Amino acid sequence: MGRSERHAGELPPGQRIQRGWPVTHYGPVPRFKADRWEFRVFGATADGDKTCWNHAEFAALPYATVIADFHCVTKFSMLGIEWGGVSTDTVVKLAPPADDVTHVMVWAEYGYSSNIRIEDFLDDKSIFATHKGGEPLTAEHGFPVRLVVPGLYAWKGPKWVRGVEYMTADRRGFWEERGYHNLGDPWTEQRYSYQEGPGDGPEL
Numbered sequence: 001m002g003r004s005e006r007h008a009g010e011l012p013p014g015q016r017i018q019r020g021w022p023v024t025h026y027g028p029v030p031r032f033k034a035d036r037w038e039f040r041v042f043g044a045t046a047d048g049d050k051t052c053w054n055h056a057e058f059a060a061l062p063y064a065t066v067i068a069d070f071h072c073v074t075k076f077s078m079l080g081i082e083w084g085g086v087s088t089d090t091v092v093k094l095a096p097p098a099d100d101v102t103h104v105m106v107w108a109e110y111g112y113s114s115n116i117r118i119e120d121f122l123d124d125k126s127i128f129a130t131h132k133g134g135e136p137l138t139a140e141h142g143f144p145v146r147l148v149v150p151g152l153y154a155w156k157g158p159k160w161v162r163g164v165e166y167m168t169a170d171r172r173g174f175w176e177e178r179g180y181h182n183l184g185d186p187w188t189e190q191r192y193s194y195q196e197g198p199g200d201g202p203e204l
Contacts, residue, residue, distance in 0.1 A: 007151070008069060009079055012186035018076035021132075023140045026174075030109040030160050032144055039145070040163035041095035043105075051095035055144065059130070061086045061094070068125040068150035071186040083148050084131035088121050091128065097166040105165040105173060106147055108158035113173040115182070116149060116156055125150045128161060153184040153191070170202055177204070 011017065034055045042050035053061070064087045070078040097104075097118070104121045106114045120126070129148045130137060137143040142159030149157045155175050176182050181190040182201025189195075193204060 007187060008067075010069075011077055011079070012071055012189070014189055015071055015075055015077040015186065018072075018078055021078065021141065022072075022074075022076065024072065024074060026112070027110055029139050032139065037144065038162065040107075041091060041166070042163065043165035044098040044101050044168050045166055046096040046098050058086065058145070062090050064090070064127060066125045066127055066150075068127075068148065070148065070150065070154055071152075073153040073155055073180070073184070073186075073191050082133050083127050083129040084134065085127050085129040085145065088123075088126040088128065088147075091164065092122060098168070100168045101166045103167045103170045105167055105171060106158055106161060107163045107165060109160040109162060111174075112158055112160075114147075114156050114158050115167075115171055115173040115176060116152070117170075117183070120149055120152055120156075123149060123151050151185070153186050155180060156184045172202055172204070176201065 037055040039053045039058045040050055063084060065082055065084045067080055067082055070081055101118055103118060104116050106116060126147070126149045128145050129142070130145055132141070137146060145161045146159040147157035147161050172182060176193070179193050181192055181195055183190050
């Protein structure tokens with residue numbers, strides 16, 4: 001049972017229920033151009049090669065739905081949300097990592113990145129979401145693809161995802177280099193880097 005399943009439907013400490021879905025992100029909303037869009041899996045892959053899908057190919061991958069919670073580090077939570085898209089497990093099966101991969105770096109538009117432990121990335125409810133509540137995501141909420149990792153704070157799941165890098169050692173992502181906690185577990189309120197203990201992440 002993954003972290004998200006153990007705490008499904010529960011409110012983490014310091015969080016409040018949010019009735020709507022606020023728009024929170026850094027920088028402008030990117031303009032989607034289907035003919036230029038590509039999703040890449042690269043880094044420490046099992047065969048040493050990268051795998052790429054254009055938008056039509058990615059949209060044709062097996063579609064999954066999960067019911068999962070969403071916890072923003074700004075202290076709002078949404079419980080029992082239906083997310084639809086491509087499971088992280090599907091991506092890993094189609095583009096497997098090398099045996100010694102321990103983390104992934106999820107890359108998004110404008111060079112934004114988020115580092116995640118492989119076990120959190122492969123949580124049963126982690127999904128590259130294209131839909132929420134049966135409706136396509138809006139541009140402001142990450143269309144065409146955002147990652148949802150319900151067992152972690154939502155900043156760990158970037159909007160406007162463009163690829164996954166397999167890594168054999170941890171490396172901090174965008175917000176993790178700028179004062180946010182390297183792990184981001186909402187159940188222990190891992191919000192900021194000053195809270196990190198030994199072994200929680202690479203040195204800043």
